[in-house]
Amino acid sequence: MTALTDPDAIVEITPSAGVQVARHGWRAKCLQRLVRMELPVPTSFAISADAVRAIAAGQTPDRQALAALIEREEGLVSVRPSAANPAWGGPGTVLNVGINNACHARLVESRGKKAADAIYLGFVQSYAIHVARLDPDMFSDCAGDLQTALRAYENETDEEFPQDPARQLAEVLRSMARAWDGPTARLLRQAKGAPSQAALGLIVQDMALAIGPGVTGSGSIQLVDSSTGMPRITGRFRGQTQGRAEREGTETLYLTRDPRGPSLEEAAPEVFADLIRFGVACRERLREEMQIEFAVSDSNLSIIDAVRVQRSSRASVRIAVSLAHDGIIPVAEAVTRVEPRALSDLLHYQVDPGAPRDLVAKGINASPGAATGMIVFTAAAAQAAEARGERCVLVRRETVPEDVRGMHAAVAVLTERGGMTSHAAVIARGIGLPCIVGVSGLSIDTRARTMQTGGRIFHEGEKITIDGTSGEVLAGEAEMLEPALDDSFTQLLEWADQHSSIRIRANADTPEDARTARMFNAQGIGLCRTEHMFFDDQRLPAMREMIFADKPEDRRLSLERLLPMQRSDFAALFEIMAGLPVTIRLFDPPLHEFLPHDREGMRELAESLDLPLSDVTRRVEALSEFNPMLGMRGVRLGITVPEIYDMQARAIFEATILASKNGDPVVPEIMIPLVSARREVELVKTRIDAVAAAVRNETRRDFTYRLGVMVETPRAALRAGDIAEHAAFLSFGTNDLTQMTYGLSRDDAGRFMGTYVGQGVFAEDPFHILDRDGVGELVAIGAERARCQSPGITISVCGEHGGNPESIAFCLRAGVNYVSCSPFRVPVARLAAAQESILMAQESPKTDPAAQS
Numbered sequence: 047m048t049a050l051t052d053p054d055a056i057v058e059i060t061p062s063a064g065v066q067v068a069r070h071g072w073r074a075k076c077l078q079r080l081v082r083m084e085l086p087v088p089t090s091f092a093i094s095a096d097a098v099r100a101i102a103a104g105q106t107p108d109r110q111a112l113a114a115l116i117e118r119e120e121g122l123v124s125v126r127p128s129a130a131n132p133a134w135g136g137p138g139t140v141l142n143v144g145i146n147n148a149c150h151a152r153l154v155e156s157r158g159k160k161a162a163d164a165i166y167l168g169f170v171q172s173y174a175i176h177v178a179r180l181d182p183d184m185f186s187d188c189a190g191d192l193q194t195a196l197r198a199y200e201n202e203t204d205e206e207f208p209q210d211p212a213r214q215l216a217e218v219l220r221s222m223a224r225a226w227d228g229p230t231a232r233l234l235r236q237a238k239g240a241p242s243q244a245a246l247g248l249i250v251q252d253m254a255l256a257i258g259p260g261v262t263g264s265g266s267i268q269l270v271d272s273s274t275g276m277p278r279i280t281g282r283f284r285g286q287t288q289g290r291a292e293r294e295g296t297e298t299l300y301l302t303r304d305p306r307g308p309s310l311e312e313a314a315p316e317v318f319a320d321l322i323r324f325g326v327a328c329r330e331r332l333r334e335e336m337q338i339e340f341a342v343s344d345s346n347l348s349i350i351d352a353v354r355v356q357r358s359s360r361a362s363v364r365i366a367v368s369l370a371h372d373g374i375i376p377v378a379e380a381v382t383r384v385e386p387r388a389l390s391d392l393l394h395y396q397v398d399p400g401a402p403r404d405l406v407a408k409g410i411n412a413s414p415g416a417a418t419g420m421i422v423f424t425a426a427a428a429q430a431a432e433a434r435g436e437r438c439v440l441v442r443r444e445t446v447p448e449d450v451r452g453m454h455a456a457v458a459v460l461t462e463r464g465g466m467t468s469h470a471a472v473i474a475r476g477i478g479l480p481c482i483v484g485v486s487g488l489s490i491d492t493r494a495r496t497m498q499t500g501g502r503i504f505h506e507g508e509k510i511t512i513d514g515t516s517g518e519v520l521a522g523e524a525e526m527l528e529p530a531l532d533d534s535f536t537q538l539l540e541w542a543d544q545h546s547s548i549r550i551r552a553n554a555d556t557p558e559d560a561r562t563a564r565m566f567n568a569q570g571i572g573l574c575r576t577e578h579m580f581f582d583d584q585r586l587p588a589m590r591e592m593i594f595a596d597k598p599e600d601r602r603l604s605l606e607r608l609l610p611m612q613r614s615d616f617a618a619l620f621e622i623m624a625g626l627p628v629t630i631r632l633f634d635p636p637l638h639e640f641l642p643h644d645r646e647g648m649r650e651l652a653e654s655l656d657l658p659l660s661d662v663t664r665r666v667e668a669l670s671e672f673n674p675m676l677g678m679r680g681v682r683l684g685i686t687v688p689e690i691y692d693m694q695a696r697a698i699f700e701a702t703i704l705a706s707k708n709g710d711p712v713v714p715e716i717m718i719p720l721v722s723a724r725r726e727v728e729l730v731k732t733r734i735d736a737v738a739a740a741v742r743n744e745t746r747r748d749f750t751y752r753l754g755v756m757v758e759t760p761r762a763a764l765r766a767g768d769i770a771e772h773a774a775f776l777s778f779g780t781n782d783l784t785q786m787t788y789g790l791s792r793d794d795a796g797r798f799m800g801t802y803v804g805q806g807v808f809a810e811d812p813f814h815i816l817d818r819d820g821v822g823e824l825v826a827i828g829a830e831r832a833r834c835q836s837p838g839i840t841i842s843v844c845g846e847h848g849g850n851p852e853s854i855a856f857c858l859r860a861g862v863n864y865v866s867c868s869p870f871r872v873p874v875a876r877l878a879a880a881q882e883s884i885l886m887a888q889e890s891p892k893t894d895p896a897a898q899s
């Protein structure tokens with residue numbers, strides 16, 4: 047038996063036929079469902095993917111089999127593609143296969159000459175171009191005349207236009223089967239996720255003729271709006287038209303009654319009523335909003351096909367929620383129906399996908415959303431623009447902590463350098479600011495106040511649009527779509543939380559971040575980066591004074607100035623989080639980040655500290671390091687300059703007492719960064735315990751706290767067993783852990799990441815999606831060793847990966863208790879965590895949290 051003689055090679059689509067998606071494609075299966083619903087679907091046959099492969103390889107179904115497909119009723123069929131997934135596309139549909147001179151003569155009788163000519167001509171054109179591969183111009187230009195087209199065919203091929211319907215069908219099947227294997231078609235579908243071996247099934251369906259007398263034509267209808275997801279009848283109906291081709295003599299009708307012109311509802315009320323009925327039935331039986339393709343022939347309705355309604359992110363949420371509300375799908379299924387990333391489109395302004403774009407550069411899409419503003423090149427200029435009420439885009443080579451205030455003043459950020467976890471990217475995601483980093487080919491001239499890209503020069507003050515969702519920089523202003531945090535969004539996330547087996551916290555440094563985190567229902571703060579609190583104009587002088595202090599005593603005096611400010615920072619966070627856990631990370635960056643980088647800044651510093659300029663420059667030089675990210679930072683600073691951590695611990699405990707007076711007792715979580723050895727934890731723990739004891743004594747108030755360790759060096763991951771002895775929790779800082787595991791600078795890798803990913807060295811940017819094989823193995827080893835030592839220890843991930851759906855899926859399987867990410871990524875994380883939890887519950891029903899409750 048060959049692929050073509052197999053009994054399943056060609057099956058008529060009846061309610062009980064053995065039609066399978068894997069074998070015959072999604073369209074065949076969908077048609078069978080429509081047939082089972084007793085919709086008026088023309089007789090249809092499914093040709094299996096194996097048979098189509100054989101046809102592509104040169105075999106032909108025997109004449110009898112082909113004749114059975116075509117020589118019935120009017121003797122005309124359409125051939126449509128049916129891949130396993132509708133997104134993979136396929137060759138274009140061919141209509142009216144089987145038409146010849148005899149059939150044409152019959153159609154002249156039944157439908158008139160004009161209709162018969164149009165039907166025949168459509169097929170001759172399509173056959174000549176797609177099957178015989180003749181020059182398309184010759185056949186598009188035959189002025190709508192059938193005889194001219196037939197003559198052109200004869201002249202080009204030296205034979206009469208094929209008159210045997212079975213031969214026509216055999217040729218059409220072969221050309222469609224071969225088109226599927228063409229290199230462009232393969233590339234296109236692989237870009238949409240199709241496997242390299244993706245197969246094509248074909249459908250042969252009796253033609254529902256849509257050219258002829260009476261109300262006759264074809265169209266499509268859906269019952270929801272593709273942009274909003276709200277109920278609305280939309281679609282089109284074109285009289286005297288088959289397929290998508292426009293032709294002379296067609297008349298477009300509104301579907302529903304409309305003051306602007308005639309409608310199908312008025313012209314053929316029964317047809318319209320049936321279409322609505324079928325749309326409702328499809329929603330209920332196929333459990334999905336469907337777009338129905340139909341043909342009307344003298345007021346007789348045929349349903350040709352149905353596909354899932356195309357939808358925007360906003361519509362996908364509303365449709366899933368409404369299907370679950372109406373009891374058509376279970377809540378858990380609604381949660382899995384929305385792509386987590388789609389949610390970030392709802393949180394921010396987006397460039398309208400239908401609007402024109404003047405693209406000038408492309409970089410890494412570091413923080414989603416879009417904004418238009420005038421170009422500024424310094425943080426100070428951004429603040430000045432904000433003060434004037436002007437919207438600006440901060441354009442920098444890369445940002446440093448001193449730029450944070452300028453970033454807050456800007457509506458978007460663009461940097462020439464950087465990657466997913468560089469400074470600009472992390473801060474922008476934290477505050478929900480559209481951001482593009484690592485734009486190769488962008489060159490900034492800060493003196494001339496210009497930026498150049500792709501041969502175009504932009505001056506300060508000119509308008510650009512940053513599309514942080516796609517990574518595209520556009521010249522001028524672009525049309526935007528508004529954010530959509532509506533009731534469906536809230537409902538979907540509530541359901542997501544009910545199905546999630548891990549918690550989602552937010553990385554929040556400021557009261558504003560914390561409020562955003564609460565707005566998105568984060569279940570605590572998983573990382574508060576305290577160093578950002580010192581860049582405030584009022585604090586920076588005290589910070590610098592502390593850095594310049596020679597003796598611990600002097601240092602303590604400067605830190606005493608900072609203490610009340612830190613205390614009020616923490617008290618505000620505790621208050622906003624209202625009893626939810628708050629994890630405060632002790633000071634992490636190298637001290638030189640707080641010092642001025644240019645001569646003018648150093649002169650000002652010398653003045654304010656009352657020191658000679660030479661002392662200041664010497665000190666700044668002494669603090670500079672070749673590799674600051676591997677140098678005196680994190681716990682290393684905590685051990686060598688312990689007064690900083692002492693002050694922070696005291697501020698945390700005093701804020702704990704303050705906040706506990708007004709509400710539930712607060713249990714702060716204190717986290718030590720950049721640990722690589724157990725002894726580091728012991729030393730810091732001893733001092734923090736001593737500060738806690740002192741505060742208890744002084745205030746006569748009791749409190750508890752949890753001490754944790756950030757695992758962000760490979761050694762800490764490998765020694766997690768030892769380290770866990772002194773820690774109530776471990777939080778994997780996967781940004782630094784990725785940097786150190788790969789030996790890849792998180793601030794500079796953006797320059798070559800595109801090339802690396804393009805050439806398949808890395809499957810993805812590892813700062814964006816957690817590298818399961820290397821960094822992931824360290825996380826898994828660390829978690830296992832820590833749990834072996836302390837089974838009850840809390841394990842989390844607080845690097846940027848905590849907001850990435852694929853990485854969250856990995857974390858969940860590695861057994862982490864929570865992930866923490868930028869506040870604006872919390873909704874995406876909540877949905878991704880729920881989806882993976884649901885998947886795991888299906889694999890092993892015992893772990894379903896919803897089933898347990």
Ligand code: PEP
Binds near residue numbers: 634758780781782
């Ligand atoms: C990390 O390294 O993953 C982390 C969360 O800390 P930071 O990004 O502040 O270095």
Ligand code: MG
Binds near residue numbers: 719779
């Ligand atoms: Mg870190």
